[in-house]
Amino acid sequence: MTFLARVVRFLFWLLVVSWSVWLLRRVFGWMLQNAASAPMRGEDAAASPQTSGSSRRLVRDPVCGMHVDETLSIPMREGGELLHFCSIACRDAYTGGTKKFVASA
Numbered sequence: 001m002t003f004l005a006r007v008v009r010f011l012f013w014l015l016v017v018s019w020s021v022w023l024l025r026r027v028f029g030w031m032l033q034n035a036a037s038a039p040m041r042g043e044d045a046a047a048s049p050q051t052s053g054s055s056r057r058l059v060r061d062p063v064c065g066m067h068v069d070e071t072l073s074i075p076m077r078e079g080g081e082l083l084h085f086c087s088i089a090c091r092d093a094y095t096g097g098t099k100k101f102v103a104s105a
């Protein structure tokens, strides 16, 4: 009888621990999601480029519309503004789209 009670208690604690772990993972996942989506919302409003001090700023690729980390993006100066691309392919697509084979003659 005592053995059975011990097993039941063990199973009960196992359930409690696994449930709390699941709850913690959910809470952490929710917090991480909030942290990741917060700078993306402020991106459109804060279009000024002088934010060298802040870390991890998201920039928008004008070709595919993807949001990329500024440190991972491929920058290109076009006229007065600095553009950011997610990949070299997107940058080439942008430059190929603007300069339409002027040199061919």
Ligand SMILES: [Zn+2]
Binding pocket: 061, 063, 064, 065, 066, 085, 086, 087, 090
């Ligand atoms: Zn892209």
